[in-house]
Amino acid sequence: MTEDESLGARIRRLRLDRGLTQREVAEPRYTRAFLAAIEGGVRVPNAETLAHIAGALGVDADDLRHGRPADLAGTLSGELAEARRELSRGRTAEAAAKADEVAELARRYALPELQCRAVHLAGDVALHRGDVGAAIQRYAGAKTLLEQHDVTLRAAVVAREAYCLQITGATGEAITLLEAELRAVRAAADPDPDAQVRLTSALVYTFLELDWRERARRLEREALPLLPRVRNREWLAQFSVTIAQLRRDHDLADTERLLGEALAIYTSLGLTREIGICQWAHGYVLRRVGRVREAADRFEQARAILDEVGAVQDLAGATLELAEARRLDGDLDEAERLAAEAADICRRTLHQECMAEADRILGRIAGARSPGSPFADELLSAAADRYEESGLVAELVTTSRLLGEQRRAGGNVEGAAESFRRGLLAAARLPEGGSL
Numbered sequence: 001m002t003e004d005e006s007l008g009a010r011i012r013r014l015r016l017d018r019g020l021t022q023r024e025v026a027e028p029r030y031t032r033a034f035l036a037a038i039e040g041g042v043r044v045p046n047a048e049t050l051a052h053i054a055g056a057l058g059v060d061a062d063d064l065r066h067g068r069p070a071d072l073a074g075t076l077s078g079e080l081a082e083a084r085r086e087l088s089r090g091r092t093a094e095a096a097a098k099a100d101e102v103a104e105l106a107r108r109y110a111l112p113e114l115q116c117r118a119v120h121l122a123g124d125v126a127l128h129r130g131d132v133g134a135a136i137q138r139y140a141g142a143k144t145l146l147e148q149h150d151v152t153l154r155a156a157v158v159a160r161e162a163y164c165l166q167i168t169g170a171t172g173e174a175i176t177l178l179e180a181e182l183r184a185v186r187a188a189a190d191p192d193p194d195a196q197v198r199l200t201s202a203l204v205y206t207f208l209e210l211d212w213r214e215r216a217r218r219l220e221r222e223a224l225p226l227l228p229r230v231r232n233r234e235w236l237a238q239f240s241v242t243i244a245q246l247r248r249d250h251d252l253a254d255t256e257r258l259l260g261e262a263l264a265i266y267t268s269l270g271l272t273r274e275i276g277i278c279q280w281a282h283g284y285v286l287r288r289v290g291r292v293r294e295a296a297d298r299f300e301q302a303r304a305i306l307d308e309v310g311a312v313q314d315l316a317g318a319t320l321e322l323a324e325a326r327r328l329d330g331d332l333d334e335a336e337r338l339a340a341e342a343a344d345i346c347r348r349t350l351h352q353e354c355m356a357e358a359d360r361i362l363g364r365i366a367g368a369r370s371p372g373s374p375f376a377d378e379l380l381s382a383a384a385d386r387y388e389e390s391g392l393v394a395e396l397v398t399t400s401r402l403l404g405e406q407r408r409a410g411g412n413v414e415g416a417a418e419s420f421r422r423g424l425l426a427a428a429r430l431p432e433g434g435s436l
Contacts, residue, residue: 010067012039014057025056068109076102076114080121087125088271090309096125113153116145120157127164128273130312130349136164151185152232155195159202166206167313169352169390178203193229201239208245209353211394211430216246237265237274241281255285273314276305280318287325296325313354316345320357327361336365353395356386360399363406372410380406384422396426 026035037043054061087095099121106115123138139161158181165174182199200223207216244258266274283298299322306315323338343358363379380403387395400423408416
């Protein structure tokens with residue numbers, strides 16, 4: 001078979017390969033002469049005729065039309081699954097090459113869903129490497145390939161697109177995108193459970209960043225009945241990790257159960273990066289319930305995994321969490337080293353929230369060493385501005401308070417009052433109304 005083989009030539013080749021005559025393929029519905037005209041390129045079969053010929057040849061009608069090798073869709077789907085594992089293990093070059101190869105074959109043989117999945121995976125490779133701009137381009141390209149019925153795949157692409165928006169500081173746009181997509185999925189006659197859970201996980205994660213906990217809990221309650229019907233086990237694990245961080249105020253045992261279930265799924269799927277994310281989430285929960293040293297151990301494990309697989313964005317986030325744990329434990333030198341390391345990554349990847357967090361940790365360290373330090377003032381001011389630009393109001397409130405205390409310690413009463421006032425004005429915006 002050649003790439004430019006005509007449909008008629010393909011039918012003839014497959015017929016001869018099977019040792020069939022034109023009459024055996026054509027009858028009883030069509031004549032031998034009619035099939036000869038199709039094989040010679042004189043006639044073009046309609047859908048009904050093509051289905052009859054494909055049945056006689058023992059092949060799929062679409063495969064016959066497009067000249068696809070047998071079970072190409074299944075083969076390419078398996079290759080994408082393996083490339084997904086390769087990416088999670090940090091073999092980004094191999095994953096990228098496989099994604100591009102599958103995308104080209106899927107384009108050539110008219111398999112738009114697989115082409116979309118391959119382009120989506122290429123976006124994940126770019127995001128894994130910390131190239132948010134390239135990831136955004138890939139996800140936009142994937143959206144152009146989506147067919148109307150592909151609501152599950154669309155949810156995956158939209159969730160990633162929203163995450164990129166959040167990274168660049170456009171948190172409000174991310175929420176608008178996710179809420180609109182979730183409304184559309186729910187409005188369908190038979191709403192897809194996988195799509196709903198994937199979008200819910202993305203929204204709950206974003207709401208947690210904003211400290212909109214009640215709104216996040218409402219989404220959790222709405223999604224729980226869907227879980228037994230979800231087919232994508234990775235998305236189930238992702239939901240568990242996200243909800244575990246939401247529930248940490250209520251029941252630590254239940255939180256750790258959820259994280260354990262997610263870890264078991266990720267391990268069975270061979271997803272190394274996601275195991276690192278699980279450790280990070282466990283540390284996140286432990287630190288916020290006051291178990292700082294245990295949290296630090298989890299963050300160390302997460303950092304080791306994420307560094308090994310080259311997950312740049314995630315490594316910066318876990319490093320900042322460890323830096324804060326070290327600061328709380330009194331090890332300012334190590335906290336400063338870690339925060340500076342993360343800040344360098346964040347500047348390269350333009351992760352607005354992480355840059356703000358790095359500035360805030362470094363500002364608190366500078367202030368602890370020298371109350372009223374102009375350098376601490378500069379860092380905390382930069383953090384407050386970044387949080388405000390990103391729409392992270394709760395973080396702005398906290399940072400404004402810290403900056404006010406820092407200025408007051410240095411005798412800058414007027415500056416302290418200005419910062420406290422900024423925090424109070426921000427706090428007035430904290431209650432988040434609205435619903436899906």
